[in-house]
Structure formats: structure tokens, C-alpha cells
Amino acid sequence: MRHPPPAPAPDMPFAMHRAIWAIALPAMLTNVATALFGLADMWVIGRLGDASAQGAVELGAKLLMGLLTVFNFLRSGTVALTAQAAGRADAEDQAATLARAVAVALLIGLILLLARPLVIPAGLDLLDARGQLAADAHLYVGIRYWGGVAWLVNAVLIGWLIGRRRVRAVLLIEIFANIAHVALDLGLVLGLGWGVAGVATATVASETAKLLALATILAGEAPARRALAMARLPGTWQAAELATLFRLNRDLFLRTLLLMAAFLLMTRAGARQGATILAANGILFQLFMLSALILDGFESAAQVLCGEARGGRDPRHFRRLVRALLLWGGATGLVISLAYALTGAPLAASFTTAPDVAAAASAHIGWAVALPLVGMVSFVLDGVFIGATWTRAMLGTMAAALAAFALALLAATPLGNHGLWLAFSLFLLARGAGQALLLPRLIRRTLGTDATADMRVAIGN
Numbered sequence: 001m002r003h004p005p006p007a008p009a010p011d012m013p014f015a016m017h018r019a020i021w022a023i024a025l026p027a028m029l030t031n032v033a034t035a036l037f038g039l040a041d042m043w044v045i046g047r048l049g050d051a052s053a054q055g056a057v058e059l060g061a062k063l064l065m066g067l068l069t070v071f072n073f074l075r076s077g078t079v080a081l082t083a084q085a086a087g088r089a090d091a092e093d094q095a096a097t098l099a100r101a102v103a104v105a106l107l108i109g110l111i112l113l114l115a116r117p118l119v120i121p122a123g124l125d126l127l128d129a130r131g132q133l134a135a136d137a138h139l140y141v142g143i144r145y146w147g148g149v150a151w152l153v154n155a156v157l158i159g160w161l162i163g164r165r166r167v168r169a170v171l172l173i174e175i176f177a178n179i180a181h182v183a184l185d186l187g188l189v190l191g192l193g194w195g196v197a198g199v200a201t202a203t204v205a206s207e208t209a210k211l212l213a214l215a216t217i218l219a220g221e222a223p224a225r226r227a228l229a230m231a232r233l234p235g236t237w238q239a240a241e242l243a244t245l246f247r248l249n250r251d252l253f254l255r256t257l258l259l260m261a262a263f264l265l266m267t268r269a270g271a272r273q274g275a276t277i278l279a280a281n282g283i284l285f286q287l288f289m290l291s292a293l294i295l296d297g298f299e300s301a302a303q304v305l306c307g308e309a310r311g312g313r314d315p316r317h318f319r320r321l322v323r324a325l326l327l328w329g330g331a332t333g334l335v336i337s338l339a340y341a342l343t344g345a346p347l348a349a350s351f352t353t354a355p356d357v358a359a360a361a362s363a364h365i366g367w368a369v370a371l372p373l374v375g376m377v378s379f380v381l382d383g384v385f386i387g388a389t390w391t392r393a394m395l396g397t398m399a400a401a402l403a404a405f406a407l408a409l410l411a412a413t414p415l416g417n418h419g420l421w422l423a424f425s426l427f428l429l430a431r432g433a434g435q436a437l438l439l440p441r442l443i444r445r446t447l448g449t450d451a452t453a454d455m456r457v458a459i460g461n
Contacts, residue, residue, distance in 0.1 A: 013320070020301045020324060026167035027300035031293030033174035040178075044185045045199055053196055055275045055282070056136030060200075062267045063123045063137070064144055066260040067112070068151050073252030074105050075159035076386045079303045081248070082163025083387060087311025094164065095226035096236045100245055101156040103231070109149035116145055126264070133275060136196045143200035147207040154207065157214040160224070162300055163307070166217075173213045181206035251391030258398045262405050262427055269409060269420050277417055280360035283351045284368050284421075287344065291336045291372040295379045298329045302383025310388050315447030318388075322439070325380050333376035340369045360417075367421035374425050377432030385435060390442050397434030404430045 045057045078101045085093035112119070120141050124134055161170050181202055188198030218224040230236045270281040302325050309318040340347075348361040348368070385394040405427035412419030 013324075016317075016320060017324060017328075019305060020298070020321075020328060023162075023165060023167050023301040023304055024297035024328070026171045026297075027162070028294045028297030030167065030171040030174045031296050032290065033171070033178045040182045040185050044189045045196065053136055055271075055278045056133050056140055056196055057199055057282075059124070059133065059267065059271065059278070060137040060140035060144065060196075061282075062263060063141055064148075066264050067119065067123065068148060070253060070257045070260050071105075071108055071152055072155060072256050073249045074101060074108075074152060075155040075162075076303065077101070077245070077248050077252050078156050078159030079163040079300070080307050080386050080389055081245075082160050083304045083307030084311035084389070086164060087308035091223050092226070092230070094160075095223045095230045096241070097163075098156070098160050098224060098227040099231040099236055100241070101160070102153060102227075104245070104249065105152040105156045106149070109152045112145075112148050120145065126268075140196045140200045143197060144203055147204035150204075150207045150211045154211050154214060157211075157218060161214075161217070163304060164221075164223075165304060166221075167300070169217050173210060173217065176213055177206045177210040180209050248389060248391055251395045252386070255391070255395045255398045258395075258402045262402055262424075265406065265409060266420060266424055270417070273417060276354075276356045276360055279352065279354070279357045280348075280364065281417070281420075283348050283357070283361045284364055286351070287340065287348060287368040288371050291333075291340070291368075292375060292379060294336060295329055295333060295372065295376055296383075298325050298332070298380050299383030299386075301325060302380060303387040306384050306387030307389075308387075310447070315443065318447055319443060322384055325384070326377065329376045329380040330373075333372040336372040337369050340365070340372070344368050364417060364421060367418075367425065370425060371428065375428035375432070377436060378428055381432060381435040381439065384439070385442075388442070388446060390438075390446070393438050393442060394435065397431060397438065400434055401427050401430035 045053055078097060081097045082094050085091075085097060120138065124137055124141070158170050158173075161167070184202035184205055185199060188194045188202055192198065194201065235241075266285075267278075267281075270278045302321070305321050306318060309315075309321060344365045345362045348365055349358040352358050352361070382394065385391070405423055408423035408426045409420065412423045415422065
């Protein structure tokens with residue numbers, strides 16, 4: 001089966017913008033649906049009016065996000081390799097990419113399950129959880145941990161579908177999974193009174209339902225069915241193919257590990273200020289994640305379209321894509337910031353019935369307003385760098401930004417919680433600035449100046 005035609009030619013600007021939105025809009029809606037996992041959990045547990053329980057869900061969710069999201073290379077790497085294979089119209093390579101990525105996901109899942117008795121207590125100690133907060137967080141993480149394997153495989157399957165421009169199918173699955181998740185949240189927490197355990201159980205059940213739905217979609221895809229045959233061929237597991245996959249996944253893994261380290265540093269700094277600030281920051285972080293997930297629609301478009309341009313050897317179109325993606329990302333970030341400026345305070349307050357948590361969230365809502373514009377460049381360029389497989393360069397910029405964040409966090413300590421959010425804003429700015437500085441040289445080095453430029457594999461560039 002041939003993949004849909006690659007991105008339109010660079011002399012068709014309207015078609016190029018349409019191609020961006022054809023991927024970005026369904027991806028945004030998909031990401032918003034995904035955000036409902038965190039938002040529904042925070043809203044439902046907030047109905048109990050228990051700051052400790054709400055803080056425990058925030059702490060446990062951050063721990064699991066840190067643990068699992070470092071493996072998000074399974075999704076982004078699969079998008080990039082699938083899109084580049086699509087740009088070459090290579091259906092066999094698409095099938096082989098799926099086979100290799102699923103095998104890696106299952107192996108990681110097995111390792112995580114074996115490490116469970118060590119990971120949970122060590123992770124909660126790292127986040128400085130104490131007393132009842134620690135007990136509730138341990139319960140939450142202990143249940144949700146079992147959904148980790150499904151999460152890992154889902155990352156691969158979703159990445160493969162996005163790489164083939166099947167973004168609408170992914171959207172429908174996310175809507176289905178989140179309807180199930182919200183219904184289970186309401187029934188288990190508010191209906192049966194399971195509290196923190198109910199929130200965790202709802203997440204595991206909906207993640208499993210998503211896996212079954214994705215498997216059903218892939219059963220109708222000819223290259224996906226071909227993946228089973230490719231898995232039995234020795235050529236799929238050749239050292240050169242595995243080395244390419246390893247280099248890509250290694251860089252993406254380390255980059256995401258550094259990103260999660262920044263999130264965990266932020267959570268730890270909030271936890272030291274008490275349960276009220278921790279819960280308020282959890283609400284603000286969910287608002288930030290909602291804006292990031294919307295803007296990540298352009299990251300998804302960049303991964304696919306820039307990957308196709310790279311695979312199809314079209315540097316001129318690649319440059320035009322980058323400019324268009326940044327233009328649309330900036331406009332969308334401005335709209336989100338204006339929306340938060342108008343509705344952010346009451347929206348944040350709606351996630352809790354505890355007056356002190358609502359007051360703390362409202363006092364810091366200005367940061368939720370600023371972050372969509374502050375982080376837009378880094379979100380879009382992440383997609384460009386991943387689609388072009390400039391993973392080594394992206395890792396370097398993330399390391400530099402994390403170092404800047406740690407220094408800023410230390411320097412801003414006297415400013416309290418405002419200092420924490422200021423340091424986080426500087427972290428996002430540093431990421432985007434580093435990528436923007438490297439971008440022109442990477443384009444020249446990898447793509448050349450015309451469509452006949454040498455297209456050597458750029459993983460590690």
C-alpha cells in the first residue's frame with residue numbers, strides 16, 4: 001500500500017498551509033483529548049476538598065510522567081522514521097519500523113515491571129513526599145504502574161499512524177478513550193468513593209481500552225499486517241538497522257529524560273512550599289500542558305511534513321515549512337494567551353473546592369498566560385528537529401537549557417513560587433533560542449542548498 005502523497009511542492013503555498021493544518025488540527029484535538037486525562041483527574045479529586053489527596057494525585061502523576069515520558073521517543077522516533085519512509089514511498093520500511101518499535105516497547109515494559117518494587121519508593125522519596133501525602137501518592141502510583149506496558153505500546157502505534165498521516169483515526173481513538181476515562185473517574189471516585197485509588201484505576205482501564213482500539217485500527221492497515229511478516233525476516237534485525245534505531249532512540253530518550261528532570265525539579269521545589277502550593281502548581285501546570293498540547297499540533301505537523309521533505313530530498317520546501325509552522329505556532333500561542341488572560345483565574349479555581357488552593361492558583365495565573373508565547377518556538381522546532389532526525393543537536397540544546405534552569409531556580413529562590421515559574425519560563429526560552437541558533441547550519445549541512453543535495457543519514461548530526 002502506498003502512503004498518501006508527500007507534502008505539496010514549495011511553489012504551492014496554499015497547499016502547504018492546508019497540509020500543515022490537515023495534520024495540526026486533528027493533532028491539536030487529539031492532544032486536548034489526551035489532556036483530559038490529567039484535567040479530569042484533577043477536577044474529580046478536587047471535588048473531595050482534600051488538599052492532601054489532590055496533591056498526591058499531582059505528585060504521583062508527575063512521577064509516572066517522569067518515568068514513562070522519557071520513553072516518548074517510541075512515539076516521536078516512530079513518527080520520524082515512518083514519515084521519512086513515506087517520503088521515499090517505501091511501504092516495506094514502514095512495516096519494518098513498526099515491527100522494531102513494538103519490540104522495543106515490549107522490552108522496556110518488561111524491564112519496568114521487574115523494577116517496580118524499587119522504582120516506586122525511590123521515586124516518591126526523590127519528590128520528598130511525606131506523611132499522608134506520601135501514603136496517598138504510593139497508592140496512586142502502585143495502581144497506575146500496571147498500565148505502563150499499554151502506554152508504551154500505544155506510543156508506538158500512535159506514532160506510526162501519525163507518520164502515515166492517519167491523525168484523524170488517532171483523534172477518534174483518543175476521544176473514545178477519554179470518554180471512558182471521564183466516566184470511570186466520575187463513577188469510581190464520586191460514585192463509589194474510591195478516592196485516589198479510583199483515579200488511578202480509571203487511568204489504567206482507559207489506557208487498556210485505547211490499546212485495543214489502536215490494534216483494531218491497525219488490523220485494517222496493509223503495512224501493519226505486513227509488520228508481522230517483517231518481524232520474522234532477519235533483515236529487519238540487521239545490525240545497521242538496529243544501530244540507526246538505537247542512535248535515534250538514545251538521543252530522544254536522553255533529551256526527554258532531561259525534560260522530565262526539569263519537571264521533577266519544578267515539582268520538588270513546589271512540594272517544599274507545602275501541600276497548598278503543590279496543589280495550586282498542579283492546576284497551573286495542567287493549564288500549561290493544555291496549551292503545550294495544543295501547540296504540539298504544529299510539532300506533529302513538523303515531524304511528519306519535515307520528515308517527508310527530508311525523505312523526499314526537498315530542502316527548499318523544508319525551509320518554507322519551518323517558516324510557515326513558526327508563523328502559525330506564534331498566532332495560535334497568542335490566541336491561547338489571550339484566552340487565559342480572560343478566563344484563566346476562574347478556570348483554575350474550578351479545579352478545587354479548597355479556598356486556599358484556589359487563591360494560590362489565582363495569584364500565579366499570569367504565568368499560565370505567558371507560557372504559550374514563551375514556549376511556542378521550542379515546541380515547533382522540536383518537531384522540525386525530530387522530523388529531520390537532528391536528535392544529537394536537540395539533545396545538546398536541552399542539556400544547555402536544563403543547566404540554565406537549575407541556575408535560575410537557585411537564583412530565584414527568594415522570589416518564592418513566582419521565582420519557580422520565572423525559572424521555568426527561562427528554561428523554555430533557552431530551549432527555543434538554542435534550536436533557532438543551530439537551525440540554519442543544520443539545514444545547510446544536512447539538506448544542502450537544492451533538491452539534489454546529498455541526503456546522508458543525519459542521525460547524530
